[in-house]
Amino acid sequence: MSSPSPPRRRLVGVSTKMYFSFARTKTYISTLLKLLSDLPPETLRDIDIFVLPDHISLTTVISQLHNNACPVVPILPGAQDAFHEDAGAFTGEVSPAVLAEVGCRILELGHAERRRFFGETDKITAKKAAAAARNGIIPLVCVGERTKPPVVTSSSQKEHEDEEETLDAEAALPEIRVQVEAVLEAVDDDMEVILAYEPVWAIGAAAPASASYVVAVAQAIRGFECVRRRPAGSTRILYGGSAGPGLFEKLRDGVDGLFLGRFAHDPEQFVKTILEIATA
Ligand SMILES: O=C[C@H](O)COP(=O)(O)O
Numbered sequence: 588m589s590s591p592s593p594p595r596r597r598l599v600g601v602s603t604k605m606y607f608s609f610a611r612t613k614t615y616i617s618t619l620l621k622l623l624s625d626l627p628p629e630t631l632r633d634i635d636i637f638v639l640p641d642h643i644s645l646t647t648v649i650s651q652l653h654n655n656a657c658p659v660v661p662i663l664p665g666a667q668d669a670f671h672e673d674a675g676a677f678t679g680e681v682s683p684a685v686l687a688e689v690g691c692r693i694l695e696l697g698h699a700e701r702r703r704f705f706g707e708t709d710k711i712t713a714k715k716a717a718a719a720a721r722n723g724i725i726p727l728v729c730v731g732e733r734t735k736p737p738v739v740t741s742s743s744q745k746e747h748e749d750e751e752e753t754l755d756a757e758a759a760l761p762e763i764r765v766q767v768e769a770v771l772e773a774v775d776d777d778m779e780v781i782l783a784y785e786p787v788w789a790i791g792a793a794a795p796a797s798a799s800y801v802v803a804v805a806q807a808i809r810g811f812e813c814v815r816r817r818p819a820g821s822t823r824i825l826y827g828g829s830a831g832p833g834l835f836e837k838l839r840d841g842v843d844g845l846f847l848g849r850f851a852h853d854p855e856q857f858v859k860t861i862l863e864i865a866t867a
Contacts, residue, residue, distance in 0.1 A: 595820050598781065598844035599864045600637035600727075601851035602667055602695060603644075612644040616651045618854040620662075624655070626862070634844075634865040637663040637693050637727075642681055649690045665693030665727065668701060671714035673722065683715075687722040694719040697766070698729045699787040709769035716780070717773040726774060727781040727846075729827070730766040730808075732759035735788040736800075754796070756803035759786070763804065764811055771813040771822075780817075782824045783846045784808060789828030790848070798837035801826050805841030832859045839867050 603612060616638065623631065640648045649664045670680035683694060696719065697712035716726035736758035767782060774780055784805055789796040805824050808814060814822050823843040826834075831850030838845075844864050851857035 595823050595843045597634040597864050597867075598637070598823050598825060599634065599847070599861050600639065600663075600665070600693070600825075600844075601847045601857055602639040602698075603641065603852075604667070604700070604848060605641060606849075606852065607640070607644075609644050609647070612640050613647060613651065615852075615854060616640075616648050619857065620651070620655050622854055622858045623662075623861070626858075630862065630865055634861065635663060636661075636861060637665050639665040639667050639693065639695050642666060642668075645686075645691065646689050653690075663692040664690060665695060665724075666691050667695045667698070669694055669696075669715060669718065671711065671718045673718065683718045683722045683724060687724055691724055693727050693781070694724045695727045695729065695783075697770070699731065699733075699785060699790055703787075709766055712766075713769040713773035716770045720774045720778040720780075725779050725781060726770070727783055727825075728766075728770045729783045729785050730763050730770075731785040731787050731789075731828070732762045733787045735786070751797040751799070754800040756800055756807060759804055760807050763808060767808060767811055768813050771817070776817045777821065779821050779823075782808060782814075782822060783827045784824060784842070785827040785846070787828075792829045795826070795829040795831075795834055798834075801838050802841035805838070830860075832856055832863060835860070835864045836867055 638648060645666055652662050652664055666686050669683040669686055670677055673682055673684035696715045697707060701707040712728060716728055719726040736755045738752050739755040786796045808824055825844050825846040826838050826842045827846030830845040830847050835845055845860060
């Protein structure tokens with residue numbers, strides 16, 4: 588009889604995208620550290636927290652985290668993008684090797700905004716994920732369908748009908764499967780990968796995608812052969828797209844945590860969300 592898989596650690600983080608000034612990022616991090624250090628020490632024992640500031644602010648954020656007087660709050664610093672080569676004549680690009688050198692632990696890749704504004708493809712994203720992994724940085728790869736799927740009323744999802752609309756998860760899976768397979772082919776199975784499921788139509792929206800839909804898609808991603816063959820605990824799945832306080836409890840059957848944007852801009856709201864995930 589095989590022993591049960593160890594539980595995956597919960598995970599929650601924020602990308603500040605390009606919203607904050609340098610000064611605001613510094614204030615944000617010090618406020619966050621203060622709020623977290625006021626919590627009972629055991630509260631954050633079983634959760635990983637990450638922050639992804641802009642590239643210019645990253646080393647300052649890393650110093651703030653290292654100099655934090657309260658070591659009870661280990662926050663992983665990360666970057667929002669990097670190039671797929673480590674060094675060379677690539678003017679203006681950011682080296683994943685340099686990111687690793689300064690203490691970057693997580694590298695976000697393939698965000699919908701990178702795909703949309705900078706033409707990044709699955710192939711480019713996969714090469715960047717491989718570059719992160721070979722430099723010892725955890726790739727956090729954003730995947731998600733561009734178009735909102737049609738509303739359905741399948742019997743398996745009927746219990747949610749009175750709460751929120753039920754979307755056809757099956758319709759989104761082919762697009763997501765291609766994105767996930769491209770990345771996991773490029774990264775060794777024994778390297779940790781974080782998949783952030785972010786339906787593109789739910790990013791920057793007023794509200795997240797419906798909970799039953801997110802859980803169905805996340806469970807389907809976990810069932811992909813390229814995910815199942817990886818060692819237990821090495822592939823965590825987050826939900827992102829207008830995520831904030833009050834959401835994780837509804838998604839906990841599908842995801843390991845949340846990836847926040849705007850609704851973490853207020854550090855108190857971010858800490859509220861962290862606590863919900865840590866204690867759910
Ligand atoms: O990186 C975070 C996601 O794109 C979500 O952003 P949002 O919560 O502002 O929609």
